[in-house]
Amino acid sequence: MPFMNQFSQDHLDVLKEVGNIGAGHAATSLSKLLDRKIDMNIPDVRLVSFNEMMDIAGGAEQVLVSVFLRLEGDVSGSMFFVLPPEQANRMAFQMTGDEKINFSSPPYSEMGVSAINELGNILSGSYLSALSDFTNLSIQPSVPSVSIDMIGAVLSFGLLELSQVSDHAIVIDTCIKDNSINSGEVRGHFFLLPDPGSFPIIFKALGVQDHE
Amino acid sequence: MSSVASVVKVGIADINYATAPRSIRTSGLGSCVGVVVYDLKTQIVGMAHVMLPDSSMSKETPKNTAKYADTAIPELYKTLKYKGVQPYSLKAKIAGGAQMFPFSTSNEMMRIGPRNVEAVKDSLQQLRIPIVAEDCGGNSGRTIEFHPDTGILQVRTVNKGVSEI
Numbered sequence: 001m002p003f004m005n006q007f008s009q010d011h012l013d014v015l016k017e018v019g020n021i022g023a024g025h026a027a028t029s030l031s032k033l034l035d036r037k038i039d040m041n042i043p044d045v046r047l048v049s050f051n052e053m054m055d056i057a058g059g060a061e062q063v064l065v066s067v068f069l070r071l072e073g074d075v076s077g078s079m080f081f082v083l084p085p086e087q088a089n090r091m092a093f094q095m096t097g098d099e100k101i102n103f104s105s106p107p108y109s110e111m112g113v114s115a116i117n118e119l120g121n122i123l124s125g126s127y128l129s130a131l132s133d134f135t136n137l138s139i140q141p142s143v144p145s146v147s148i149d150m151i152g153a154v155l156s157f158g159l160l161e162l163s164q165v166s167d168h169a170i171v172i173d174t175c176i177k178d179n180s181i182n183s184g185e186v187r188g189h190f191f192l193l194p195d196p197g198s199f200p201i202i203f204k205a206l207g208v209q210d211h212e
Numbered sequence: 213m214s215s216v217a218s219v220v221k222v223g224i225a226d227i228n229y230a231t232a233p234r235s236i237r238t239s240g241l242g243s244c245v246g247v248v249v250y251d252l253k254t255q256i257v258g259m260a261h262v263m264l265p266d267s268s269m270s271k272e273t274p275k276n277t278a279k280y281a282d283t284a285i286p287e288l289y290k291t292l293k294y295k296g297v298q299p300y301s302l303k304a305k306i307a308g309g310a311q312m313f314p315f316s317t318s319n320e321m322m323r324i325g326p327r328n329v330e331a332v333k334d335s336l337q338q339l340r341i342p343i344v345a346e347d348c349g350g351n352s353g354r355t356i357e358f359h360p361d362t363g364i365l366q367v368r369t370v371n372k373g374v375s376e377i
Contacts, residue, residue, distance in 0.1 A: 003272070051223040060224075060240030061355055063370050068313055106371045145313045149370050152240015153353025156224060156263065157312050160243070160324055163263050163279060165271050167225060 003166035003196060004047055011199075012045045014208050015172055018131060019043030023174035023190050025130035026123040030176065033122060034094050041175040049168055050159055056173060057082060057189065060152025065103050067120025068158065069144045071128065074137040075201055077194035078158030079127070081120045082151065087178070087188060088116055095119065103148055117146045127190060135205040161195040169193055219357070222246075225279035227260045227287060229295070232361035239355040241308035243325035245281070245332050245348070246356045248305045248365060249288045249341060251297040257360040258292050260284040262308075264324070265331030281331035289339050304336050305365045305377060307347040307356050314351070325349065345377040 020043050031038040046056070054060040065088040067081045083091070085103040092101040092112040101112035121144045132139045147154050162169050172192040194202065220230040222238040230236035232255035238246050241261070250257035260278055264270075267280035277283040293299055309329035329348045336343060347354070347367045355368045368374045 050225060054224070054240060147312055149242075149312065150240045150353035150355065152224070153242030153244075153310065154312055156240065156242050156244055157324075159224075160264070163225065164269050167272075167276055167279070 004168040006199070007047060007170070010208055011203060012047070012170075014203060014206050015170065016043050016045045018134070018202065018206075019045060019172040019174050019190070019192060021134050022127035022131045022192070023176065026127040026190065027176050029122055029126040030119075033119070034091070034178075036178065039177040041177075043172055043174040045170065045172050047168055047170055050156070050163070053155065053159075053169055053171055054152045056171065057151045057155060057191075060150060062151045063149065064151045064154070065116060065146065065148050066151070066154050067117060067124070067144045067146050068154065069120070069124050070142040071139055071194075072142065073140045074205075075135075075139050075194060075198040076161070077192065077198055078161075079124055079141070079193070080155065080158060080191040081123055081188065082191065083116075083188045085148070088112075090178075091119060092116055106148075108148060113146050113148075117144055120144045120146065123190075127192075135202065137201065137205050155191070158191070158193045162193065165196040170199075222259045222261050224261055225263045225276055227258065227278040227284060227291075229256065229258045229291065230358075230360060231256050232359070235357055235359045237355065237357035241354045241356065242310055242312045243308070243328060245306055245308040245325075245328045246354070247281075247285060247288070247332055247336075248356075248358045249285070249292060249302055249336075250305075250358065250360055250363060251292065251301050251303070252360075252363050253301055254295075254297050255360045256292060256295055256297055257358055258288040259358060260288055262328060262332060265327045281328060281335050285332065285335040285339065285341075289341070299339075302339075302341045303363075304341045304343045305345045305358070306332055306336075306343060307354050307365065307367050307377075309348040310353065311349070311351050312353070347375070347377055 309325040
């Protein structure tokens with residue numbers, strides 16, 4: 001059966017809950033870290049082509065600050081925490097107190113990159129440990145790394161495993177918003193991209209009939 | 213002819229063709245490689261956005277031939293020949309194959325950029341298509357646009373702006 005026909009609405013709903021629990025914990029961590037109110041959207045789970053996925057992130061050429069981790073253990077996959085440069089500036093400033101940190105143009109401050117890396121690490125860590133508790137699966141994140149580049153170039157890296165099986169990806173996308181920024185549209189995304197072999201494991205752990 | 217020539221887009225794991233005055237572009241090349249095969253005489257160009265080096269890695273059916281270096285380049289060759297281009301006058305330019313994240317794991321998948329570039333070069337050599345210019349490797353994303361009338365490939369990166377090869 002082609003990869004993209006394996007999923008029913010029930011399956012997508014389960015993945016939505018996965019995103020909800022993970023990102024809920026991550027938003028709480030972020031709120032504690034910055035001591036501010038953070039809003040979170042209901043996650044969006046979509047079966048999309050690779051090109052559509054780039055459009056979700058704002059177009060392949062959009063320059064964004066992203067933290068990337070590989071997941072290993074019972075479930076493998078890729079995870080991205082993506083921020084527009086302006087929001088990354090603010091967050092790095094709040095963590096380090098250095099207002100000169102600027103991700104809009106190189107050279108990037110080493111301290112700033114390190115702060116964003118740590119931010120990504122904390123948020124992904126709480127996302128994944130919530131997920132791990134919920135599913136009773138062991139999930140270990142790799143050491144995170146930061147990239148400030150065209151989002152198409154960055155995300156395609158997380159699609160490599162999937163691309164051997166399909167031209168489509170399941171994107172579990174959660175948007176978080178910082179209310180103290182008035183401009184409204186400044187927001188971060190979590191993208192969780194499980195590898196193709198990990199879907200049956202997730203479904204089984206959560207008691208959903210797999211691939212009927 | 214309108215003064216603003218339109219641009220043909222090539223998506224991820226995709227192949228497309230253009231004839232002058234239209235140009236052809238693909239955005240957000242990371243570890244992927246953009247392969248341009250063109251003929252200046254007929255001003256026809258084909259571009260592939262290659263994602264993986266080898267179609268034997270594939271577990272999908274049917275295979276998307278545009279995704280793999282070893283299938284995408286023969287496909288470009290065949291179609292251009294079909295469109296009336298003499299195979300001996302074909303030339304190639306390639307860009308991409310970056311290492312986006314500095315991981316030091318043993319996972320072969322993480323070295324995908326350089327492996328893509330090698331596979332693309334092998335495949336071009338087998339068809340005797342000379343590579344006249346390349347901009348490969350490094351660690352930044354690229355957007356490329358090719359103009360089949362001049363044979364110029366514009367490469368845009370976030371940090372270094374636009375260069376022409």
